[in-house]
Amino acid sequence: MMDDASPLMAALTLIMHFDPVFVNIVQLSLRVTLTAVCLAALIGLPLGALLAVSRFRGRLAVIVAINALMGLPPVVVGLTFFLLLSRSGPLGGFGLLFTPSAMIIAQASLVLPIVIALTRQTIEDLWASYREYLQSIGMGPKQAILTLLWDARFSLATALLAGFGRATAEVGAVLIVGGNIAGVTRMMTTAIALETSKGDLALALGLGIILVGITLVVNALAFGMSRIGVRHAG
Amino acid sequence: MPDNQVRAVALSVSDMSFSIGGVQLIYPMSFQVTSGRRLVVLGPNGAGKSLLLRLCHGLLQPNAGQVHRNDLHPAGRRAHAMVFQTPVMLRRSVLDNVTHALAAIAVPPAQLHGRAVEALNRFGLMGLAERPARLLSGGEQQRLAIARAWALRPDLLFLDEPTAALDPSATRLIEAMLTDLHAEGVTLMMSTHDLGQARRLADDVLFLASGSLVEASEAQQFFNDPQTAQARAFIAGDLVW
Numbered sequence: 001m002m003d004d005a006s007p008l009m010a011a012l013t014l015i016m017h018f019d020p021v022f023v024n025i026v027q028l029s030l031r032v033t034l035t036a037v038c039l040a041a042l043i044g045l046p047l048g049a050l051l052a053v054s055r056f057r058g059r060l061a062v063i064v065a066i067n068a069l070m071g072l073p074p075v076v077v078g079l080t081f082f083l084l085l086s087r088s089g090p091l092g093g094f095g096l097l098f099t100p101s102a103m104i105i106a107q108a109s110l111v112l113p114i115v116i117a118l119t120r121q122t123i124e125d126l127w128a129s130y131r132e133y134l135q136s137i138g139m140g141p142k143q144a145i146l147t148l149l150w151d152a153r154f155s156l157a158t159a160l161l162a163g164f165g166r167a168t169a170e171v172g173a174v175l176i177v178g179g180n181i182a183g184v185t186r187m188m189t190t191a192i193a194l195e196t197s198k199g200d201l202a203l204a205l206g207l208g209i210i211l212v213g214i215t216l217v218v219n220a221l222a223f224g225m226s227r228i229g230v231r232h233a234g
Numbered sequence: 235m236p237d238n239q240v241r242a243v244a245l246s247v248s249d250m251s252f253s254i255g256g257v258q259l260i261y262p263m264s265f266q267v268t269s270g271r272r273l274v275v276l277g278p279n280g281a282g283k284s285l286l287l288r289l290c291h292g293l294l295q296p297n298a299g300q301v302h303r304n305d306l307h308p309a310g311r312r313a314h315a316m317v318f319q320t321p322v323m324l325r326r327s328v329l330d331n332v333t334h335a336l337a338a339i340a341v342p343p344a345q346l347h348g349r350a351v352e353a354l355n356r357f358g359l360m361g362l363a364e365r366p367a368r369l370l371s372g373g374e375q376q377r378l379a380i381a382r383a384w385a386l387r388p389d390l391l392f393l394d395e396p397t398a399a400l401d402p403s404a405t406r407l408i409e410a411m412l413t414d415l416h417a418e419g420v421t422l423m424m425s426t427h428d429l430g431q432a433r434r435l436a437d438d439v440l441f442l443a444s445g446s447l448v449e450a451s452e453a454q455q456f457f458n459d460p461q462t463a464q465a466r467a468f469i470a471g472d473l474v475w
Contacts, residue, residue: 126325133322135293136315137338137386147334151325233325234368 010202011209021183022203026210029188032100032174033167036107040115041160043108048119049145053127063120069113074106078176081106085177098179103187106173111163118159122152154229161222168214242269243302244390244421245290250299252289259285262299263447265440267390267423272416274436274453275425278468281442283425284319284394290423291316291392303390315388319395321379323367328359328378331367335382353385357411373404380411384420391415393424397431409435429469433457441465 014022051062083089085097085105096102126148134144149156171189178185180194188207195204245267252260260282267273267290275283288294290301291314304313324331332350341349354360357377362370367378376396383391393412397405412435416422426432432439436453441464449456449465460466 130322130324132288132293132318134338136291136318137335139338143338147324229325232366234323234366 007201007205011204011206014202014206015209019206022206024183025186025188025191025207028100028186029168032103032187033107033164036104036167037111037160037164039104039108040111040163044112044115045119045149045156046145048116049123049149051116051120052123053131053141053145053148063117066113066117066120070117072110072113073172074110074170075172075176077106077109078173081109081173081177097177098181098185100178100185102177103174103185106177107167107170110170110173111167114163114166115159118162119152119156122155122159123148126152151233154225154233157225158222161218161225165215165218168211168218243267244269244271244304245423246302247290248300248302250289250296250301252285252294252296259445260289260296261446264299265447265450267421268438269389269421270416270419271437272412272422272424272435273438273440274432275423275440275442276427276429276432276436276456276468277425277442277448278427280444282445283427283442285445286440286442287316287392287394287423287425313388314390314392315383315386316392317376317379317383317394317396319398321372321375323370323375323378325366325368327364328367328370329354329363331378332382332385336385339386349385353381356384357381371404373400373407376400376404376408377411380408380415384415388420390421390423393422395425395427397426397428405431429471441468443468 051059051066081102082097084091085094085102086092087097096105123145127144130144130148130151134147139147169189171187171193174185174187175190175193178187178190180186180190186194188211192204192207192211195201195207243266247266248264249262250260250264251258251262275286277283285294289296290303292301292303293316324334326334329347329350332353333346336346336349337343351360351363354363357380359374359378359381362374362378367375370378380393380396396412397408400408409431412422412424422435424435432453436456439449439451439453439456440447441449441456441460441462443464449460449462451461456465457469460469
C-alpha cells in the first residue's frame with residue numbers, strides 16, 4: 001500500500017507546493033491549448049456559419065469531409081505538420097518545428113474541424129427557424145450570420161469547450177511537432193507519457209490529477225452554459 | 235367601397251404564378267390591395283394562402299407575372315412587414331427582439347431603445363421586456379411578433395394565420411390589435427381559414443382553392459352572395475374541392 005500511496009502523496013505535494021517544473025508544464029499546456037482553441041474559433045465559427053446558410057455545388061461533400069476530419073488521428077496531424085515544418089519541408093523556413101507555435105498550429109488543426117462541424121450543425125438548425133423572419137426584415141447574409149452566431153452563443157461555447165477538451169487530452173500531434181523538450185514544449189500529456197515510462201509516477205500522477213480536474217471544469221462549464229442559455233435566451 | 239377610386243394601391247399582383255419542380259402551386263392570378271383596407275385571404279388548407287402571402291411579401295419570387303409594391307416608404311423605411319403563423323422568436327429578451335428588428339432596418343442606435351419601448355408599451359408587453367422571448371406563451375409571442383412588426387412602422391402588414399394556434403381569448407386580443415392597426419391606417423393582408431374571423435375583420439376577401447384565385451370581392455358581398463359554387467360550399471362548411 002505504501003508503494004501505491006507514496007506517488008499519490010508526492011503528486012499532491014507537487015500540486016500544493018506549486019512546484020516550478022510542474023507549474024511550468026501546466027501553464028504551457030493551458031497557453032498552447034487556449035491559443036489553439038481561440039485560433040480555431042476565429043476561423044471555425046464564421047466558416048461553420050457560412051457553411052450552414054450557404055448553398056453551393058459540392059456542399060454536402062464539404063460537410064462529409066469536415067465531419068470525417070473530426071476523427072482525424074492526432075499522430076497523422078502531427079506527422080503532416082512535422083513534414084511541413086521540418087527544415088526540408090515547404091514551411092521549414094519559418095523555424096517553427098519543436099516550438100510552442102508548432103504545437104498551437106497542430107492543435108488548432110485538430111480542433112478546427114470540430115468547431116466548424118458543430119457550428120454548422122447548430123447554426124443550420126437555428127437558420128431553419130430564423131431564415132424567413134430574417135429575410136422578411138431585409139437582413140443580408142452578413143447580418144444574418146452575425147445574428148445567428150450571437151443567438152447560438154451558448155451552444156457554440158459548448159462546442160468550443162468540446163474542442164478544448166479534445167486539445168487538452170491530445171498527445172500524439174504535440175509530441176511529434178513539439179518534441180517534448182523540457183521547459184520549452186513539454187505539455188501535460190507528453191510529460192505524463194514520458195514520466196510514466198521513466199517511472200516518475202508522482203509528476204505523472206500530479207499532471208493527471210490536473211488534467212482530470214480540467215476535464216471536470218470544462219464539463220461543468222459546458223453544463224452551466226446550456227443552463228444559462230436556457231435561462232437567458234430561451 | 236365608395237372611396238376606392240381615390241385610395242392608392244398598396245399592392246398590385248398581375249398574372250402571377252408559382253411552381254416548384256414542375257408542380258404548379260399558384261395558378262396565374264391578378265388582384266390589388268387598396269391602401270387602408272383589410273384584405274383577408276380565405277381558403278381551406280393547401281389552398282396556397284401562406285404561399286401567396288410569401289410571394290406578395292417578397293420572400294418567394296414568382297415564376298411568372300409581377301408583384302408591385304412599395305418596398306421603401308418615401309421616408310426611407312421599409313414599407314411592409316410580415317407576421318408568421320408560428321412566431322419566430324429570437325433567442326433574446328422581448329426588448330432585444332424588437333431592437334434587433336429596428337437595427338436591421340438601420341434605425342439609428344440612439345433611437346433603438348425608445349422605439350422598442352414604445353412598441354412594447356403599445357401592445358402591453360413592457361412588463362415582459364426582460365423575459366426571454368421564447369419562454370412567453372403562444373399568445374404573448376404572437377403579440378410580440380405584431381409589436382415587432384409594428385415597430386418597423388409598415389404601411390402594409392402581411393399576417394399568415396396569426397391566430398391559428400391560439401385560444402379564443404388570445405385570438406380576441408390579437409384581433410383587437412389588428413383592428414387598432416387598421417384604424418391607424420395600416421393596410422392588412424391576412425390569411426385565415428376561420429370564417430368567423432374573416433367576417434369580423436375583412437373589408438375585402440380573396441378566396442383561394444387548390445392554388446387558384448376563385449373569388450375576389452368585398453367581404454359583405456362574398457359572405458352574402460358568393461359567386462362561385464366553391465365559395466358557397468366553403469361558407470356553408472362543406473368540403474371544398
